[in-house]
Amino acid sequence: ATPTALLVGTGRGAQLGILIKGPEILEQTRRVDTVVLDKTGTVTEGRMALVDVVPVDGADRAEVLRLAAAVEQLAEHPVAHAIAGAAHGPAEGGVDRVEGGVDRVGADGVVIGADQVHDFRAHAGHGVSGVVRVAHSGIDLSRRVLVGRLGWLRDEGVATAPVEAAVRAAEDDGATAVVAAWDGVARGVLVLRDPVKASSAQAVADLRDLGLRPVLLTGDNLGAARAAARSVGIAQEDVVAQVLPADKVAVVERLQSQGRRVAMVGDGVNDAAALAAADLGLAMGTGTDVAIEAADVTLVRGDLRTAAQAVRLSRRTLRIIQ
Ligand code: ADP
Ligand code: MG
Numbered sequence: 001a002t003p004t005a006l007l008v009g010t011g012r013g014a015q016l017g018i019l020i021k022g023p024e025i026l027e028q029t030r031r032v033d034t035v036v037l038d039k040t041g042t043v044t045e046g047r048m049a050l051v052d053v054v055p056v057d058g059a060d061r062a063e064v065l066r067l068a069a070a071v072e073q074l075a076e077h078p079v080a081h082a083i084a085g086a087a088h089g090p091a092e093g094g095v096d097r098v099e100g101g102v103d104r105v106g107a108d109g110v111v112i113g114a115d116q117v118h119d120f121r122a123h124a125g126h127g128v129s130g131v132v133r134v135a136h137s138g139i140d141l142s143r144r145v146l147v148g149r150l151g152w153l154r155d156e157g158v159a160t161a162p163v164e165a166a167v168r169a170a171e172d173d174g175a176t177a178v179v180a181a182w183d184g185v186a187r188g189v190l191v192l193r194d195p196v197k198a199s200s201a202q203a204v205a206d207l208r209d210l211g212l213r214p215v216l217l218t219g220d221n222l223g224a225a226r227a228a229a230r231s232v233g234i235a236q237e238d239v240v241a242q243v244l245p246a247d248k249v250a251v252v253e254r255l256q257s258q259g260r261r262v263a264m265v266g267d268g269v270n271d272a273a274a275l276a277a278a279d280l281g282l283a284m285g286t287g288t289d290v291a292i293e294a295a296d297v298t299l300v301r302g303d304l305r306t307a308a309q310a311v312r313l314s315r316r317t318l319r320i321i322q
Contacts, residue, residue, distance in 0.1 A: 005317060006023035006026060008317070009026050009313060009314070009316075009318075010025075012313060012317075013297075013310065013313055016309055017303070017306050018299060018300070018306050018309060019285075019297065019300060020310075021296050021297065025280070025296045026313075026314040026317055027314070028279055029296075029297070029310055029311055029314035030314040030315050030318050031261050031279065032212065032261045032262065032280050032311065033213065033260055033261050034215060034255055034260040034261065034263065035207050035212045035213070035214050035215070035262075035263045035307065036215045036216075036217050036252060036265070036274070036278065037214055037217065037234075037265050037266075038217055038266035038268065038270075038271050039216055039217070039220060040078060040194060040220060040267075041266075041267040041284065041286070041287060042266055042267050042271075042287075042304065043196060043197065043200045043228055043232055043304065044194040044200075044228060045194055045195050046078050046267065047078060047081075047082075047195075048078040048079055048192040048193065049193055049194070050082045050083055050085075050192055051175070051192065052189075052190075052191035053065050053190055054166045054170075054188055054189040054190075055187065055188040056162040056166065056189070057185075057187070059187040059188050061188070063187075064187050064188030065083070065086065065087050066087060066111065066112060067132055067145050067180060067182060068083050068145070068178075068190055069083050069084045069087030069088070069111065070111075070112035070114075070116065070130070070132045071117055071120065071128050071132060071147055072084045073087075073088075073114055074117060074122075074130065075122050076122070078194065079176065080128065082192050083147070083178075083190055088111055112132060116132060116133040117131070117132050118130065118131045118132075118142075123152065124244075124245045124270065125149075125244040125245045125246075125270070126148045126152035127147050127148015127152055127178060128146070128148060129145065129146045129147075131143065132182075143182040144182060144183060145180065145182045146179075146180075146181045147179070147180045147181075147190070148178055148179065150164065150167045150177070153179050153181055158179075158185065160179065160181075161186075162185075163179050163186040163188070163189050167189055170189065170223075171223035172223050174193075174224055174227025175191050175192060175193050175223070176191075176194065176220055176224045177189050177190070177192075177221070194224075196228055196231050196232055197303075199303050199304060200231075200232045201231065203232075203304035203308060204234060204304075205233060206308035206309075207308050207311075209308075210315075212308075213238065214238065215234070215238045215239075215240065215255070216229045216238060216239045216240065216241075217240045217251055218240070218243065219241075219242065219244065219248075219270065220241060221241060221242060222239070222241040224241075225239050225241035226239055226241075245270040246273070248270060248273065248274040249273040249274045249276075251274070252274045252278050256277075262278045262280075263278055263279065263280040263282060264281050264282070265284070265299070265304065265307050266281075266291055266295075267283060267287025267288065267291050267302070268287060269291065271283075271287075271291050272288075272290045272293075272294040273294070275291060275294040276295075280296055281294055281296050281297070282296070282298075282299055282310065283297070283298050283299070284299055284302040285299055285301060285302050286302030
């Protein structure tokens with residue numbers, strides 16, 4: 001391979017919004033036969049919208065949103081931004097306001113300040129927890145609030161029976177459902193949706209045309225994963241859901257052990273290890289710095305179609321050279 005031709009290839013990539021870390025990456029790109037796609041932020045917009053709040057067992061809908069938002073305002077996750085944004089009313093960044101949003105946040109209409117939250121913790125792939133101080137008829141109370149996946153809350157010893165049916169219904173409908181609990185009892189379900197990017201279906205078709213097999217990988221529930229897969233044309237047997245951040249890399253390695261040459265496309269902190277382990281890592285330029293650093297290629301515009309263009313470019317460049 002002549003260095004000049006490789007440089008021309010990487011230069012052409014840059015024009016297309018495909019930043020390739022070194023000319024040798026083109027060879028790896030040409031060889032991949034499987035492409036693992038992270039769901040949230042890669043195939044979908046990564047901007048969750050809170051579409052419903054379902055209180056259970058006599059809990060107050062506004063109180064569920066208010067306490068969940070109090071803790072989520074300290075977190076960095078699309079789920080967290082959607083919940084905190086809805087409680088604070090219409091926000092920039094396309095966060096939808098839940099019906100009856102801000103006016104229903106507590107009888108007094110006050111959003112709980114971040115300074116009223118103590119012992120905040122983000123539990124990767126699970127949810128968040130914190131102790132929230134709330135004033136109730138002049139009395140200060142502290143509530144230990146958890147917001148996250150149903151299975152995680154159950155493992156934490158929360159009584160989840162009251163929310164199970166509502167969670168299942170939302171997930172079967174292709175939504176992401178997280179549960180808010182305080183003082184050991186599940187109080188409500190927050191239902192979120194994250195639309196698939198307009199270009200994702202075409203991108204999957206392009207990848208298939210190049211002979212690559214797309215696999216969808218996510219920490220989200222199976223219902224939401226299947227709905228996203230269906231709308232972009234990924235086979236149901238190629239959906240891997242409810243994968244903890246630390247286990248995404250194991251999914252890549254399993255495919256490699258089956259003899260596949262794996263490209264991974266992702267955007268999150270969660271995806272960094274898998275991006276590094278893959279034969280080729282591609283990060284969305286719209287994603288986190290951690291993902292971009294771990295990857296071999298950056299798709300500057302965050303458009304999944306440029307992943308297919310990268311493969312096409314590498315094949316063309318190396319065909320000319322050989
Ligand atoms: P993904 O692979 O879709 O980016 P993650 O591994 O980050 O997903 O999270 C998996 C699941 O954990 C989410 O779908 C959600 O149910 C739950 N979760 C993660 N972070 C939060 C949070 N800040 N608040 C509530 N739930 C969360
Ligand atoms: Mg993601």
